[in-house]
Amino acid sequence: MATPTRVPQEERTRAMRLRLLEATVELLVEKGYGGTSTTLVSQRAGVSRGAQLHHFPTKNDLVLAAVVHLAEVRGAEVAQAAGALRGGQRRTREVLQVLADHFTGPVFAAALELWVAARTDETLREAVGPLEGHIGREVHRLTVEALGIDESRPGARELVQGTLDMVRGLGLANTLTDDSARRARILDAWARVLDDHLEAP
Template structure:
């Protein structure tokens, strides 16, 4: 029942936005009585934060597993490093163009003017951001103690978030792929300069 409520909430956040998502609609979509929904999630904020946290963690686990499988493949040449780097950047681009990101974005915008929601969403987004950064560092196989590397990783994450934001308005997947290919090449050159 809880999982159905969380899935229904994310679907509605993506379809209708934060303002258009109500606990009544969530209960109807999930096929759960209003009382049962209130038992699990007494307020709309409780429900939407839990839903986005649940799916963000699930998507993060999927991304982590994909990165782990990629990292298990040996890279013994410059061409192999470039291919892995491009794959990691494209995977990040897809991650931030997903419906989960669109749902999270709805919460960010709503939290800007809702102190109670901000108090719940802020720590979640900080935790998610740190985890995305950690996963990206590991997937790229870079050493953050080297000058400029941390900033390059963060610039990559900022870029894919921005492209994810653009994808909420229009399907720009072809443009996003071109930009990410170019960024991967820039990133490879910059990281190559930092390699010992």
């Protein structure tokens, strides 16, 4: 009879922490920052309160770790989607769809909860601010690469940043109602604007 393989303690600890962080993100999406508690997180993660408190003694400890986790997940999400894009005539519109999917997805909704909470929580703001800056730069870089934009051209950088600001705004509009039909029309029109810029001499 085969001897059961023992999972090293370090690996078990890492898996437990990941479950806690993923549970935190899920609850931020479902219940908001105010409705997320350490008790609910431990229940959702299937982790004892004692183990959860050992790793994250307070809600702030848990949420700050979730901020870092969210930053990694969001960056990986966009990079993976951008890497799967095809070439061809519709590429610009597909790039915009990747961005729209990111800014209307559950990971962005969780991040949004943290933004709102960070507005009045200095400790949280100090953690969220630099990470959002890092994510913003990474999404900007991926967008430039995916669209093949030469940022040395006058106005090109501002056009990319304006695109990201617009799509982020469309994501915010989607938090209260299903805005998908209007969003699709706007993205269709904006894809033509970007293509005109890309094709201009």
